[in-house]
Amino acid sequence: MSDKPGLLPKLLIVEDDPGLQRQLKWSYEDQEVIIAGDRDAALEALRTHQPAVVTLDLGLPPDPDGVSEGFATLEAILAMRPATKVIVASGHGARESARRAIALGAFDFYHKPVDIDELGLIVRRAYHVATLEAENRRLAESGGAVDKVLGGLVTQSPEMIKVARMVERVASANVSVMLLGASGTGKEVLARGLHNASARADGPFVAINCAAIPENLLESELFGHERGAFTGAVKMQEGKIELAQGGTLFLDEVGDIPLPLQVKLLRFIQERVIERVGGRKTIPVDVRIVCATHQNLDEMKSSGRFREDLYYRLAEIVVRIPALKDRPGDAALLGQYFLNRFARENGCEFKGFTPDAIAAMADWSWPGNVRELENRMKRAVIMAEGSRLTAADLDLVNKIDEAALSLKNAREAADRQAIRRALSYSDGNMSLTAKLLGISRPTLYDLMKQYGIENAA
Numbered sequence: 001m002s003d004k005p006g007l008l009p010k011l012l013i014v015e016d017d018p019g020l021q022r023q024l025k026w027s028y029e030d031q032e033v034i035i036a037g038d039r040d041a042a043l044e045a046l047r048t049h050q051p052a053v054v055t056l057d058l059g060l061p062p063d064p065d066g067v068s069e070g071f072a073t074l075e076a077i078l079a080m081r082p083a084t085k086v087i088v089a090s091g092h093g094a095r096e097s098a099r100r101a102i103a104l105g106a107f108d109f110y111h112k113p114v115d116i117d118e119l120g121l122i123v124r125r126a127y128h129v130a131t132l133e134a135e136n137r138r139l140a141e142s143g144g145a146v147d148k149v150l151g152g153l154v155t156q157s158p159e160m161i162k163v164a165r166m167v168e169r170v171a172s173a174n175v176s177v178m179l180l181g182a183s184g185t186g187k188e189v190l191a192r193g194l195h196n197a198s199a200r201a202d203g204p205f206v207a208i209n210c211a212a213i214p215e216n217l218l219e220s221e222l223f224g225h226e227r228g229a230f231t232g233a234v235k236m237q238e239g240k241i242e243l244a245q246g247g248t249l250f251l252d253e254v255g256d257i258p259l260p261l262q263v264k265l266l267r268f269i270q271e272r273v274i275e276r277v278g279g280r281k282t283i284p285v286d287v288r289i290v291c292a293t294h295q296n297l298d299e300m301k302s303s304g305r306f307r308e309d310l311y312y313r314l315a316e317i318v319v320r321i322p323a324l325k326d327r328p329g330d331a332a333l334l335g336q337y338f339l340n341r342f343a344r345e346n347g348c349e350f351k352g353f354t355p356d357a358i359a360a361m362a363d364w365s366w367p368g369n370v371r372e373l374e375n376r377m378k379r380a381v382i383m384a385e386g387s388r389l390t391a392a393d394l395d396l397v398n399k400i401d402e403a404a405l406s407l408k409n410a411r412e413a414a415d416r417q418a419i420r421r422a423l424s425y426s427d428g429n430m431s432l433t434a435k436l437l438g439i440s441r442p443t444l445y446d447l448m449k450q451y452g453i454e455n456a457a
């Protein structure tokens, strides 16, 4: 970080004790510290420097042994700049004043005598929340100008925008596309977007989740059946492939198709004709196949559970979709988007999120990705009592995020993010990316393979 004042975030310390002023002034390397000894000086500094975070001693002149001037200063600061995060110092036995300060809008409090490390942590957390809030305000103010790629995909993450642009590009080409990503990352949204951006947009988009259908029924779901083909087949039924005639067939969880059916699917892709179960007639079908899976198909190919020839037919273009936690800012953006949507649908109004909700959303690792976020928002909008959604409404209070706690996962997440950023910065130039990351090109290739990161440039 730069040590030039002016580029550092500003911290205003309101403290009348000269000894403490000196001690605190030199305790923050990462901040430009401004000191004020009373209310007037504090408000003047607030106007001039606009610090995001303020620490405030409640015992200020002319009432250094009481709290009246401290509270008056707190109220004046929040009246002038309501978004300021004020951290209040409370003396011995001053629980009551701490509580009152929080009720008035203070961000947090600390006990005197000062523990510099502890206060440092509170200050850093306050900056973190202030930054997230500022970002949220920016997004809310940008209103409808939020990036909507492919018609319905809400994102502001460069990685995801790249993915969407890639899907738009391949939409018009006659190639098969395989979407790889964890559950709930938006594979179906992208598949639909691809269909809508393609020349087949006037035709049907038919989706089938191969994991959700029992193995013995999957064949007839895909290929259809003739009347009397099996017990219960009381009438002829067209399969999903046939229903997608002239359009796009989205095979979700393609890794769950059993081997015998993989053979039949391959035959269809090669010959472009189907036979319904129990039928003899061959029916020509013109469909484009887009497929998706969260499984590791490379591993399945090696162990013989997924046919290699089918894989290459289905995966002429492979698109890897980043997890929600790897898309900085998207959780807050999508949170706001779902909040607006569900509030509208339920006929209620919300002003947004409380700081603890914003911080909780940024810290949570979203194992269920966008679907989990969508579900938490849906529930919160129905259950919430206040005008802003809290971390408790989102059921994110005191949740032990085991995935985020693991050091290995945290390191991997940091590696992934750094690689994606460097790739994005260098526009996919591998030599430059390796240089930016300070590693060799072979190491970069190894890491990208290990983390399943594709160079989307």
Ligand SMILES: Nc1ncnc2c1ncn2[C@@H]1O[C@H](COP(=O)(O)OP(=O)(O)OP(=O)(O)O)[C@@H](O)[C@H]1O
Pocket: 152, 153, 154, 155, 181, 182, 183, 184, 185, 186, 187, 188, 189, 190, 252, 294, 370, 371, 374
């Ligand atoms: N970027 C996005 N913008 C808006 N809505 C989204 C976005 N991504 C996902 N969603 C919504 O989140 C939910 C999950 O998305 P989707 O079904 O596409 O995920 P998926 O990867 O196909 O999940 P699965 O693998 O479990 O089938 C859907 O309701 C979808 O509308």
